[in-house]
Amino acid sequence: MAAITEAKAGNILTLNNVEVVYDYVSLAIKGVSLAVPQGGMVALLGANGAGKSTTLKSISGLLAAERGEVRRGEVAFQGQPINALMPQDRVRLGIAHVLEGRRVFEHLTPDENLIAASAVRSRHDAARNKDRVYSYFPRLFERRGSAAGYLSGGEQQMLAIGRALMTQPKLLMLDEPSLGLAPFLVAEIFQILSRINREDGLSVLLVEQNAIAALEIVSHGYLIESGRIVMHDTAEALKRNPDIQEFYLGGAENKNFRDIKHYRRRKRWLT
Amino acid sequence: MQPTDGGAPAAATAATTPTTATTWDFGADTTLSRLLARNAEVFPDDIAMREKSKGIWQEMSWRQVLDSMLHCAAGLESLGFAAGDVLLVVGDNRPRLYIGMIAAGALGGHAMPAFPDATLDEIKHFVHEADVRFVLAEDQEQVDKMLDLREQDAGIAHVIYDDPRGLAAYPFPGLLSWDALCARGEARLKAESGLREALIARANPDGPAVFVHSSGSTGKPKGIVLSHRNLLSGVRNAYHGGAFDFGESILAYLPMAWVGDFAVTVAGGVALRFVINIPERQETVLQNLREVAPTFYLAAPRSWDNMLTTIQVRMEDSTPFKKAIYKFFMASALSAERRKLEGGQPTLKEMLLGPLGEWLVCGPIKDQFGLSRLRGAFTGGEAMGEDTFVFYRALGIKLRQLYGQTESSAYNALQGPDEVRLHTVGRPFPGVEVQISDAGEILVRSGSVFSGYFKQEAATREALRDGWLHTGDAGYLEPNGHLVVLGRLSDVVHTAKGERYIPNYIENRLKFSPYIKEAAVLGAGRDRLAALICIDKEAVGFWAELRGISYMSYADLSQKPEVATLILEAVRHVNRTLPEPLHLTRFVNLHKEFDADDGEITRTRKIRRNVVEDRYAPIIDAIYDNRSSVLMKAQITYETGEVGVIERTLTVQEV
């Protein structure tokens, strides 16, 4: 709690009571408030359909394509409200969104993928950024000439992240980057993420179902359930929380089958 | 104390009952198992229970319920369960748990329902109090609790579970699934001729039907054993008093450990052949309520309050056009209803608007919440806020106050359909005698009154004198025979200046505000009144969202200056209805809700004043020391029994 209040001044992103409604009638998230500190790494955890992707889209402005709208609340980037901005204007400000399921431009080569993603930057910057991306992901450089649709899942994820980096973001948002990837690849990608965070001071908002991996690299985590933030704390505290251990960290420490619970604790999340 | 069959004699009433509906002669000299057998014989294929499960309402006929009950009873007996034994029943409302309770009663044993969210300590108290050896648990969660208890030396020998999910691999001795238990019983019933009839006839009308506990707002809950005769007398009295009729459709959602649930769902349900609908889960009650659209609905004031808050919040979130229509018609209906309750006539305009409002606003709202088919809507358990009461009446729900105690099987008095007044609880039921003692205490005598607290001689002597139950409630009878209940005798308190008041009354007024969920009024022995307030997170949260006020958690929200102003308005509003000396002068928005796990309220959500005064002593001191803020270190009990501490600065608000 305290961490958030004192960091308020240094937050690159704040969401204040954001409510998103799809198709005018169905409520997806409600009263979501969160903050990403400048240069920090924050995870947004939650189950399928909890509203994680919707939250990210409300930040990157991609809701409109799915008939969604931010009906209430404010999304502020570097202190400026950005609710009214088009997606490309948000990218120009420095918000990059790596979509769930990678969504690379399949018929373009990795090289063209990166060029296409530099639309909001100058030619000079694009060249420099491309070098940087290839230095982070040398494997992409090796495969820069073949259609991206034929890359492996891990390579596509790297390309998706690299593509986002081409926009020179200040805040990088990733939607389930570990989805469908082998554990060693997840580890590699997360390592690169923390390296980028460390070296470039890039703020990161990571949406994950894989809480174990995510809590290893972030400093702070939010937990979203049924479209509402139900708790948030430092990664350390979250890892210790019994609720998190049970439902998000899985049965890693289960001693016997009595620990496999088929019911939810009645107690509400304590914050 | 001998149960008396006061009031209308059974024979006389039999002739007046509808011929199509009844085969019960309205005597209380029978048992639930015999009545169940009778239902199964005369109406074998009528629907007795419905349970929402796997997306549909799975039905059970009376014959199936009886068979299931007999299988369970025979199975229990084969495990060694005998007359006088206790079967602890713990879980949410489930058909098998109800059937298991009837089975325990059929064997002359005590069925002891417990709240599904009861902590280990609470259950431990029950288990030791009555030497519980048998448990009927709903699911893995409850089984885990019982296993934990057993590890702590409790004498629990047999744990029977309903839902096998996650339990298949448990290797613990004495753990038995409901199906296995019933298979065992079924085999016995096949093998032993005459067992079936014997089991049906076994129980004695004066034998135990259920073992419940008083709410224990002032101390440890006291055990209360109600006999078949007690409960059936209560049902009979209420039936004659017009509370319900044969064949009502009900939603069994009240906590099973509350006497009201047993008195309505089991006693009323079996005696009057209700269709007992059981919701899928606690969270789906509202949705299931709409699907069932019961004809009879009893809820605690708190539930009605919650539903009202939901209606208000959802209305606030509606489109401007719909909102305007709602406001217009509701205002008219409210003023008409208020005038009617005070004995006046509605104006011509109100009469004209009424049907239109019913079609446009009231009807749809009742439909949305499944209240459109209600013949009987009741509030009971404690006093209800006046404004909530008027709201539902205005909505066209003929809400009525029901008055009773656990000790008298829940049924004492009820407002007649056309005699609803705000300050009374109506006339005592036929068969219930009411007197007012010299001290102003309400005394009750009826066949429904219990015969004493479990293993508590002193308390029993205190409560039962010369056949009269001393209810502990202050009240009086009006000349026209209507009973007025003022509140708990023990609740009537005085300020240092000698002002007499009942905290509960003021608290109920506060709670009408959708933004206030709980309140504790302070002032006994002090020179002025103050309040601890728990905001309603849903309503205040929504209010905050509309205004773009950011918050993270309950604690965070409760301390927002805007929220303080909001609550201040509500408190001032209440003050305007109170005499000057009883005005609330200061209040604090607490950082958490009162919680039964922390012992601050009972499971039926009545305030435990001593606990609250003790736990929030630093805040109370700050209030009366005229400080403007206070650092509160709060203890939080997790359900595992672990204890955590939260530190927080709270602001004291001046009114």
Add this chain to the structure above:
Amino acid sequence: MDILLLLESALNGALVGLMYSLVAMGIVLIYKSSSVPNLAQGAMVMLAGYVILAFANQLHLPIWAAIPLGIVTMFVIGIGIERVALRRLAGRPIIMILMMTLGIEIFLRAGSMTIWGGTSRPLPIGISDSPLFLGPLLINRAYAVGAGVAVVMFVLLVLFFRTRIGVVLRAISDDYTAAWSVGISVERGVALSWAISAVVATIAAVLWGSVQGVDQSLALLLLKGVTVAVLGGLDSIGGALLAGILLGIVEGTASVVLDPLLGGASRELVDAAMLILTIMLRPHGLFGRHDIERV
């Protein structure tokens, strides 16, 4: 059968086919840069013809001024179509977008007729009627010019798709959402592709108008255009060029061979048969890309 006549038909057919390619390129251009199947390209050709005529006849401008003005006007109309009709449908099922282009087709075609009437008007651009001679073969001079322009357009478009903007447009056609997510203004990209396509339509209108006059029949070029586009592969500029030549040759020779047998109108049958054959044998045309399916 006269082999020379056959050859001559085939050669002129190839040139006409290249002019079909000009229409097809407009369709390919839009498909390649926004995945929108454009069934309004024929109507745009027709509209462009009328627009140029309006500048030339009603404002009495010389043809060399009317054509650039027509190009500019159509460029703006192309942008307008995106703004008015397509923007709100972005991300919608393709069937709706297809229906939208059909609606635009009906509107533009019937709208032009409402304003300018149905009689055919000549659009002379100063190409002489006298044929060219290639050895013993007679070649239509207008067709030859049209074919030349088509090849130039082909080169320009291929180069265009290699530029950064071209790559961005191809990215848009791959995945709208992903394009938005990296800051590409999808709306502007789609508008640009429609604007360029409208310019291509204008050039086709000039060439076709000079050959057969400006009337409703220009809109029917849509059928030739889509046939060529499908045959070549909807996202292949080169495919459109080669398919145009192929269709032109087949049509040209078929009309010589089949017309006497079937009593005329064999061109339409040949078109339909080519289309069906293409889909049966090479579902994505000669050079079209295949979807990369991943679940």
Add this chain to the structure above:
Amino acid sequence: MLFRQAGILHTNYAQDRALFPIPADRWMIGGLLLLAATAPLYLNSLYLSSYLLPWLVWTAAALGLNLILGWAGQFHLGYAAVMGIGAYAAVHAQRAGVPWEIAIVLAGLTAAVIGSVFAFAALRVKGLYLALSTLALQFVMDWTISHVPAISGGTQATLQAPDIRLLGQAVTSDAGLYYVALVWCVLVTTFMLNLRRTALGRALVAVREKDYAAAVIGVNSFYFKLVAFATSSFIAGVSGAVLIGTFYHAVTPEQFSVDVSIQALAMVIVGGLGSIIGSYFGAGFILLMPGAMNSFISWLTGLFGFSLGIETLAHLPHALYGALIIGFLLLEPLGLGKIYGNVRDYLLVWPFGYVKK
């Protein structure tokens, strides 16, 4: 406000999947059926045979196209050709002495067999490719019909359709023909309503959502696409035959040209993809619009006292037709059916603002 939903509980899965669980819907459908059944009593024969009858037949046809477009998600730009096949088959069968009842079944079967050819195109390609190949097939069929005298009865010829005879009784009265159309439309509607609840309906939706994924979970998209095209073609064929038998009474190739295909497509789109009630709205709208447009234009010219050229008058309604299609797609891409659904939702949650998910 009109829809009361309290007390609707399902005690078995059949009830849970009932077509109209809400009583208000059942009342409305009952009322509409009653109105439709008694229409000849209160409508004069002009309205009956010039408006109501074609509306019903075209609704049935639009529903068949919606099966392909809305349910299976496949393009079809050659629907009118399939209707034409049915129409010609029925007329030829009738002229050969086959009773009408059997002739329309033959019409449906012929259309189903030939229409399934479209399915083979759909199996190979998607999107625009499919749209164009179905369009190509439409041209081939147009060409075949008009160029084979045995079918068309000679170039440019009109083939008279014999009167309908049902069970040996000639049906010639307006009311009688109307009832034939009504029964066919109700049959198709009932079929479509129930299709949603069958394995076939769900499989079609699975194919629509994603071919490849459907195949992965074991939905044989080849089989289902084939069934969808065959069923839809059957409905088209019978509808074509009924249209000729009850409305046109003679058959010409122009009745089923590519423009008519586009018109059928417009009915489905304007009505709403996959929406049954939308098909009613869409068919009604597209059929009524040209007449309404002409009246509107003459009203306007009368109002402002100017006159329009012949050519303008001829083309303006067509341009407005295009504009309306554009307008509809902009206003509500899911069509009139969706607008109806929105109104219904609005009333369903009344007086609250929205449903909680």
